Amino acid sequence: MASIELKAVEKWFGNVQVIKGVDLAIEEGEFIIFVGPSGCGKSTLLRMIAGLEETSRGQILIDGRDATAEAPSQRGLTMVFQSYALYPHMSVRDNMGFSLKAAGEPKDKIAAKVDHAAEVLKLGAYLDRRPKDLSGGQRQRVAIGRSIVRDPTAFLFDEPLSNLDAALRVEMRYEIAKLHQSLSATMIYVTHDQVEAMTLADRIVVLEGGKIAQIGAPRELYEHPANLFVAQFIGSPKMNVFSAGLVRGAVGGEQAAQIGIRPEHISVVEPGAGEMDGQVDVIEYLGADTFLIVDCGAAGRITVRTDGESARSPGDPVGLLFAPGKIHAFDAAGQAI
Incomplete structure (x- = not known):
């Protein structure tokens, strides 16, 4: 395991x-996720930690050692990419052990x-198969296994699930969470999917335009x-966001320029009985919700989350009641009040 620190x-x-x-301190064994929209710099930052991109200014410390100028092979890290990059002519066993064989182990x-x-990743039954005989999720596990055998100080993941379908992404999220529990390894994971970030991370680093918006x-x-x-x-x-002046009552104080409220914190009431009135436009039925x-x-x-038994119909006039203590206020610069 390794601690990793980025200094400016x-x-x-x-x-x-x-x-x-960017300033960031990652503790030993921590699962950190970089998240943000396309072009925010999350993959570039990960590649800088790996040594695949040169750091223009500042320092990267690994276990307190200045690794800024070190080659990728000297950093003791391993990276799992979006593409599996498996050798098609080799078995799973040979793919996983190739880096060790090349190093003369x-x-x-x-x-x-x-x-x-293979035991950790439940791949024992597939060691003699070739990549073409595996599912997408199994191939990704082989790619992760190739990293595990190197016994790295930290794992770096660059959008590893983006090539999988929805069901496999859910399965692999579980596998990666269990992997972190069993190895207690330092992991840095890049994704544009905030659901992955919410379900996997110890801490999330939200990036916006090359800067950290919040950790x-x-x-x-x-x-x-x-x-x-x-938000x-x-x-x-x-989150629903709108001008503070459109809400009935003193919400957020005089400094508030905009008000935010999450869909689950709004109740549907009779018109006039809440902070805002409107008309049901579209209904999205998802079963439980x-x-x-x-x-x-x-x-x-405005999006409102209700239970699956909602009897509302398009065109119904409604009032929206905001849950006390769940209203977010933002000033003119977009900062939380």
Whole structure:
């Protein structure tokens, strides 16, 4: 396991700065996830930690050692990419042990490490198969196993589940969570999927435009977003946001320019009985939940999460009542009040 620290790291491509002075301390055994929209710099930051991208300014420390100028092979890290990059002509066993064989490790040591990784990842029955005979999820497990056998100080994952279908992504999220529990290894994981971030991370690093917008545990980011960007990025469906002047009553104080409320913190009441009135526009039935998309005029469309038994119909006039203590207020600069 390794602690990793970034000190004011920057990355420039010519005259374009893509990482803008990032400071971050990652503890031993911690599961950290970089999340943000496309182009925010999350994969670039991961590649800088791996040594695959040069750090323009600042320092990268691994276990207190300055690794900024070290080659990737010297850092003791291992990376799992979006593509599996398996050798098609090799068996699962040979794919997983290839890096050790190339390094000149003894055959018995290689076999022991491969068998251990296969046991952890439940790949024992597939060791003699070739990649073409495996499902997408099994191939990704082989790619992870190839990293485990190297006994790295930390694992780096670059959107490892994005090539899988929805059902396999759920399965592999479980596998990666169990892997972290069993290995207690330091893991840094990049994704654009905030559901992956919420379900896997010890702490989430939300990136916006090459800077850290907020760092915190999933619950902290969900319940106490530091700004409007984080408030709307974390959570599905996203937080409803509208002008503070459109809400009945003194909500958020005089400094509030915008008000935010999550869909599950709104109750449907009779018109006039809540903070806002509107008309049901669209109903999205999902079984246990029903989402009501309510047209609230100048406030726009407000999403309300109700139970699956909701009897509302399109065109129904409704009032929206906001749960006390669950209203988020933001100033004119988008910062939480």
